[in-house]
Amino acid sequence: MGQTILNKSTKKPMLLKISLGIIFFFLILMVIGIALLNGYINDKSITVEETLISKGDPQKLLAIFAHPDDEIMVAGTLHKLAEDGVDITSLYLTRGEAGPTGNLVPQEKLGAERTKEMKEVAKILEINQLQIFDYPDGGLQNEDPAVIKKTITKAIQKSKPSIIITFDDKLGLYGHSDHLLTGKYVKEVLVDDAYTVRHLYQMTLPQPMIDTALKISTTFKERYPKNPEDGLPKPTVAIKMASEAKEKKAVVEAHKTQWQVTGDVQPLHDKIPYWLYYRIFDREYFTKVELNSTP
Numbered sequence: 001m002g003q004t005i006l007n008k009s010t011k012k013p014m015l016l017k018i019s020l021g022i023i024f025f026f027l028i029l030m031v032i033g034i035a036l037l038n039g040y041i042n043d044k045s046i047t048v049e050e051t052l053i054s055k056g057d058p059q060k061l062l063a064i065f066a067h068p069d070d071e072i073m074v075a076g077t078l079h080k081l082a083e084d085g086v087d088i089t090s091l092y093l094t095r096g097e098a099g100p101t102g103n104l105v106p107q108e109k110l111g112a113e114r115t116k117e118m119k120e121v122a123k124i125l126e127i128n129q130l131q132i133f134d135y136p137d138g139g140l141q142n143e144d145p146a147v148i149k150k151t152i153t154k155a156i157q158k159s160k161p162s163i164i165i166t167f168d169d170k171l172g173l174y175g176h177s178d179h180l181l182t183g184k185y186v187k188e189v190l191v192d193d194a195y196t197v198r199h200l201y202q203m204t205l206p207q208p209m210i211d212t213a214l215k216i217s218t219t220f221k222e223r224y225p226k227n228p229e230d231g232l233p234k235p236t237v238a239i240k241m242a243s244e245a246k247e248k249k250a251v252v253e254a255h256k257t258q259w260q261v262t263g264d265v266q267p268l269h270d271k272i273p274y275w276l277y278y279r280i281f282d283r284e285y286f287t288k289v290e291l292n293s294t295p
């Protein structure tokens with residue numbers, strides 16, 4: 001009898017120890033895996049900053065995009081800055097009415113539906129002013145540049161931002177003409193007159209992320225230039241945003257009609273839990289453009 005009691009009492013702690021050991025082993029493996037993947041897709045030579053707005057400047061940001069959902073790329077940064085008390089205005093030149101409907105609404109109702117989705121996103125990201133214009137989606141190249149630049153100028157004069165976030169003026173992320181023209185017109189306006197704007201930040205990606213996108217994103221495969229010289233501008237600053245993972249995931253999901261395309265800017269986001277995904281893709285990248293008014 002005494003023998004049996006002894007066996008039972010030694011077996012249990014033993015099993016517990018082995019189980020804990022196995023759990024611990026897999027946790028360590030996961031941490032190593034995250035660190036390796038994180039190192040694989042990021043460029044650690046790019047300076048990580050806490051914010052994009054200097055402490056002494058008015059904490060006001062204007063983000064200018066072409067379509068509802070373009071903000072996904074920098075959603076972590078926007079939410080992080082909003083939480084820090086930055087007043088954010090977000091401007092969209094089109095309603096995105098030419099995009100895929102996700103089989104959720106008829107094409108003629110897509111513009112209205114995406115406007116609704118954008119209002120939800122503005123709540124998630126704590127965007128204070130949302131402006132959505134009705135320039136034709138996919139058709140900015142047919143519009144008078146002076147008219148679009150006037151819209152941009154008015155938004156700058158009204159919101160008086162210290163910084164502007166927009167597309168690059170070289171490629172438009174992957175060669176989309178609406179994106180490219182948005183970046184180009186914003187820069188042209190600021191070169192003429194920077195108003196209150198101290199710095200322009202163009203959304204961009206580091207080379208390892210571009211290389212990964214070229215392997216797994218259809219859009220990048222089809223449209224990104226083959227010659228690296230023609231590619232995106234090199235980032236000069238990164239913002240860490242793993243702390244904003246929940247909100248970024250919520251933004252991606254709020255663009256309900258766009259489920260077929262969000263994978264292009266967030267590859268594999270629907271295959272990996274968000275808290276893990278944004279520990280790997282834990283930073284958003286920008287190129288800081290110096291303006292004439294910059295002291």
Ligand SMILES: [Zn+2]
Nearest residue numbers: 066067070179
């Ligand atoms: Zn877009």
